[in-house]
Amino acid sequence: MIRAQVxxxxxASIFDPQGDAVCRAIQHLGxxxxxxxxxxxxxxxxxxxxxxxxxxxxxxxxxxxxxSNPVIEDYVLTLAAAEALAQVKPAxxxxxxxxx
Amino acid sequence: MRWxxxxxxxxxxxxxxxxxxxxxxxxxxxxxxxxxxxxSGADAVVVPGGFSYGDYLRCxxxxxxxPVMSAVKETAAQGKTVLGICNGFQILCESGLLPGVLVRNTxxxxxxxxxxxxxxxxxxxxxxxxxTGQVLRLPIAHGEGHYVADDETLESLFLNKQVLFxxxxxxxxxxxxxxxxxxxxxxxxIMNRAGNVLGLMPHPERASEKILGSDDGLGLFASIxxxxxxxxxxxx
Numbered sequence: 001m002i003r004a005q006v007x008x009x010x011x012a013s014i015f016d017p018q019g020d021a022v023c024r025a026i027q028h029l030g031x032x033x034x035x036x037x038x039x040x041x042x043x044x045x046x047x048x049x050x051x052x053x054x055x056x057x058x059x060x061x062x063x064x065x066x067x068s069n070p071v072i073e074d075y076v077l078t079l080a081a082a083e084a085l086a087q088v089k090p091a092x093x094x095x096x097x098x099x100x
Numbered sequence: 101m102r103w104x105x106x107x108x109x110x111x112x113x114x115x116x117x118x119x120x121x122x123x124x125x126x127x128x129x130x131x132x133x134x135x136x137x138x139x140s141g142a143d144a145v146v147v148p149g150g151f152s153y154g155d156y157l158r159c160x161x162x163x164x165x166x167p168v169m170s171a172v173k174e175t176a177a178q179g180k181t182v183l184g185i186c187n188g189f190q191i192l193c194e195s196g197l198l199p200g201v202l203v204r205n206t207x208x209x210x211x212x213x214x215x216x217x218x219x220x221x222x223x224x225x226x227x228x229x230x231x232t233g234q235v236l237r238l239p240i241a242h243g244e245g246h247y248v249a250d251d252e253t254l255e256s257l258f259l260n261k262q263v264l265f266x267x268x269x270x271x272x273x274x275x276x277x278x279x280x281x282x283x284x285x286x287x288x289x290i291m292n293r294a295g296n297v298l299g300l301m302p303h304p305e306r307a308s309e310k311i312l313g314s315d316d317g318l319g320l321f322a323s324i325x326x327x328x329x330x331x332x333x334x335x336x
Contacts, residue, residue, distance in 0.1 A: 009148060066161065069158055
């Protein structure tokens, strides 16, 4: 089993009205030190198998074609749990390290 | 002329489009379920408004992978008419049939009202029955209608006269107040470079009978019919 986490966030060049509203709400809360907020999404995935390299390739496709829209969003893909799993399995650990 | 109206789980303007085509314009029209893989040779296809797949992930992002979308893409590639209204516009952008993307309204408000929409130019199969600068009264109902594209795309859209509709006031002036969602360059509707795929946020199907307050939207359907009649005459 491989676990992946994808963080999708609005590109810096795109106005993020949700982030702006959250930032204003924080100021209404009485905290004036927060100057910017950005709202994105966190998507967690579980994949069959233990081939981290193959999984990463598939996940990049999923991120580019479905989970994010490159016109307005960036994404960060992490296989943190998978890499932790890989440490238990020496063969997979090498692959994991290379990609990390 | 034969029309296909796509139905996704969560479509809610499909029946309005069907009604206008069948009962107001006396057209041959069929619903096509999103799991179908064929449009049965329809001359034009409408991707209607609504909240396909609950707008999960991003508006239109999941509908794009519906089996029927391959048939819609094929139809577009054949040069037939494809019309995306509201959520349909979002789906066409996500599918890559139109450039850019629609994001959350700058105000964060869901805007549901009848507003002025300006026709940019009548030289298209979607606007031939209108005049340049004509201001239409059309309803909008969306929370994600803010059109975004990179500068290069925007320039080329205007250069190639692909921007058919913009938000203006009733005098046809584009002021900050007349932009209901923050759309870049006030864009309300664009067509593809080939001129056969249109996406727009306003709802022409909800403004196609006087009894509903405006029939300004009828011109869009009438334009498509006129263009089809012309190409049929040419072929004959």
